Amino acid sequence: MDVRINKYLAEQGYCSRREADRLIQAGKVLINDRPAKLGDVVQEGDKVNVKGRAESKREGPVYIMLHKPVGYITTADRRSKQNVMELVRISRRAYPVGRLDVASSGLLIITNDGELANRLMHPSFEHEKEYAVEVNSDFDERSIRLLRHGVDLDDGRTLPAKATQTGPRTVRLTVREGRNRQIRRMMEALGYEVVSLMRIRIGELKMQHLPPGQWRYLKPSEIRLLRSAKRQRGEKRAKG
Structure with a gap:
């Protein structure tokens, strides 16, 4: 067994590769007992410690779908009040993949599979994420058109999104990027304030009828859906 240290920690279910780095x-x-460096390799018989605690082989990976309610923080730090892990009472170590801000709700994946977490978060895979968005005033045709072609933000124009208006003030929005607070910033740039924001799909995985605050284990077929995404060559971000 010759495995890079970040991959080893991910395979043991401790954290993602990025967090390991x-x-x-x-x-x-x-x-x-010697500090590891980026790129170090773990060999058979090596003793690996994290934060002073020996890392032993854990039980099999766990895959959970949570409907995150508004008001909960997306973190695995159980010291934080109203963190999402308070809602998922399991004995095995696991952590949320990606983020939903405290004012947002919807689909959140929780796992201890570092390889899958890396696949879901790495921008090269461009997993689609679909949101149900409500704003404080009626959408106009120009705003829907800009959502579909790209909105200018302070960190560059967004990639074209799929936008389907479902009501005067509601839209289903599908994006392939993972910028910080992207949906809210897109709406603000168009002159709207977000009233509610719920993620309803990641890739081919849909939340469907799971009530807020409830969770369930993913089915094997759903795990395969998340693993099936192919790495994209990468579409360059549009420039303003």
Whole structure:
């Protein structure tokens, strides 16, 4: 077994590769009692410690779908009040993949499979994310057209989104990027204030009828859907 340290930690279900890299850079990962460096390799018989605790092989991976309610923080830090892990009472270590801000609700994946987490978060896979959005005033044709062609934000124009108006003030919006607060910033740039924002789909995985605050384990077929996404060549972000 010769495995890079970040991949090893991900396979053990401790964290994603990105989080592993951060822990390594912070000096919190030891291999045979010596601080690990980025790119180090774990070999058969090596002793790996994280934050002073030996990492042993964990039970099999866990895959959970949660309907995150408004008011909960997307974090695995159980010290934070109203964190999403308060809603998911399981004995195995797991963590939320990606983010939904505290004022947003909807589909959130929780897992200890670092490889899948990396696949879901890495921009090269461009997983579609669909949201049900309500704003504070009626949409006009120009706004819907701009959503479909790209909205100018302070960090560049967004990629074209799929926008289907479902009511005077509601729209189904599908994006392939993962910028911070992207949907809210798109609406603000068009002169709207978001009243409610709910994520209803990630890739081919739909939340469907799961009530707020409830969770369930993913079916094997749903896990395969998340794993089936192909790496994209990458469409360049439009420039204003």
